[in-house]
Amino acid sequence: MRLHIKVFLWFWLGVVVVSGTLIGLTELTHSRVQDDRLWREKYGPRVDLWARQETHILRTEGPAALEAYVGSFQADPGVTNFMFDASGREVFNRTASPPVLKMVDGLMQSSGWTQGVDAAERIIAERVIDAKGNPYVVVVDFPAPSVLSRSLVDLLAADFSDGRPTRASLLRLTVVVGVAGIFCFVLARHIAAPIDRLRSATKKIAHQQLQTRIDRGVLNRGDEIAALGRDFNGMADRIETLVTAQRHLLADVSHALRSPLARLNVALGLARRHSAPGAREHLDRIELETERLNTLIGQLLTMARVDSGIGLEPRVVFDVAAIVDEVAMDADYEARARRCVVEVSGARNCMVSGAADMIRGAIENVVRNAVRHAADGTPVEIFLERRDEKMPGTVVINVRDHGAGVPEKIVPSLFVPFYRGPHADNNQNGTGLGLAITRRVFEVHGGTATAANAEGGGFVVVLELPLQAQGGADQSEAVRPTIEEQGKNAITAA
């Protein structure tokens, strides 16, 4: 069914049910009042007549005759006739119910001929005066309506005739609001629940759970949401195929490019064994170039992975400060050869979310770059800074060397792939992709990478990453993926 028809029918049904409830309640209370009125009109005069007769019988024929007369009432099931004398004593010593006694008390206080009616309890009482001037009260107690309908109607219909907003009308309003509430809730759920499911599925796809599909529960609805679900599944199929194809392509390209290099390396090893002494220098050169080619292929593939988002899994929550430490420790080892040191200071415990390996590589590019450009015997300083003013905050990693710096006008170009500056020192170890990769990695993680000449000489690269929101539910997932997950990733990456 079309969604708009559905919404229409639901609203319509809601309105019908709510107004039905309203009308029903009115009818119920109305008929109850009607009932009471009819009963009163019917029995009021009769009781008056009986009271006169009974008083007459008592006076003229005595209690025995009266008892016989009253006994005839007992033939009617549930109807009881009482007679109280001036002292409040029941003439035949029968026990009466409390509402009856209450009414008798009330009437005894009054004077003359008076009729009292309790429509709710179905009691009519009449104060009569016999010839000697003695007051009596005659009570006829009719069977009352059942307790259930009684209390329900009392609750809803009491004081209806007053025409003022009372407890009862508030109650009626509550019932109407309640019924309307139930309908609206069901309707809202009916519409919102599948949308929630679509949303969570979309989120899962965005987090690379590409097997996610909308289930049958939504698809069988037959409305626009179901159609959306089917379209979603179609789209998910397509994305899954494309991403898988892309992954395979990258893996194949990597394999295809590296296999010849692997063979070249082994062949080179063999050539070294059989080479004349003079060839060694050239073989070293071949080895160096092979290594460069391999690094370049690796970086191009990394770039492709970052750009396609494939390399960004698994996403985990990790401490970037710990990673900086590890990178610094390794770079320090490398730097010692040139009497340089790599020092880390500043903030600790900076939890971020992302692909830890990618970020490690990105930071490593910058730190090794700094070590390479540092003047002999100078420190490379890494300073971590938390910026918590805004939520969620960010962590800023400053990597500073004390080297020659970079001509001001080429600073912005340093992040451009394969950029070669006019004074580039042949960039023996760099491929021209390192900083470009770093920037891309930080950007896809919602961060930035910038660089500038530092005050007092040297060069500083500033990396910024958003911190993982504190206390978030994701925090509990702050662990490395399990072997199973890694296995799965490894297999899908094949």
Place this chain on the structure above:
Amino acid sequence: MTRHLLVVDDDAELCQLLSEYLMPEGYDVEAVHNGTEGVERALSGDHALVVLDVMLPDVRGFEVLRQLRARSRMPVLMLTARGNEQDRILGLEMGADDYLAKPFNPRELSARIEAILRRSGDRRTVDARAGELAVDDVTMNKASRMVRRGPEPLDLTTVEFDLLEALLRAAGRVIPRDELVRTVLNRPFSPFDRSIDTHVSNLRRKLGPGADGLDRIKSVRGIGYQYTLRHAPRGVEK
């Protein structure tokens, strides 16, 4: 002495070159080009070591490793694609003895093969001078190469066993990372090679937290690792 190696790699030309390269170093290379055959041959018991490529045409190298590890402890050196950290970690976690990123330098390959064989060869010579080492609730028996945490035996790979031994011997003292790489992995330390950290983290996971809920193996920033000590080592090796 000629040692038999099994190379499982779909690149037949590379296998040919490797066989030629390793021959003068005293290795006799048998090459198979798919995983199914790889498992079959590896379980034959004819070889001292398997060089296993992750990328195979039929089943993945990891699957070969899993099937192999289910039945045998024979040394495995994995060849992974360079830059793929996950493959490396997964390989080591699944019980590979070492890994080498492809393309590799053949000198390095033969050095690593040598290192692994020396280590697994140690196993037999160690049997003679059996000894037990115990720190807190962890006991290791060098003769049976069994490690227990309390009464519960732990399943450690060869490298993890050697790593634990090094850490237990120096319990309470910090061992620098480069020293661990040299003594446990039998190779020179090179920065940015994180395999020792992976081994430590695998070992940490298998050992579980200590009685006080903290990691038994502590990372000491900028230096290396330390097995935290609550009581002095009890067992003394004979």
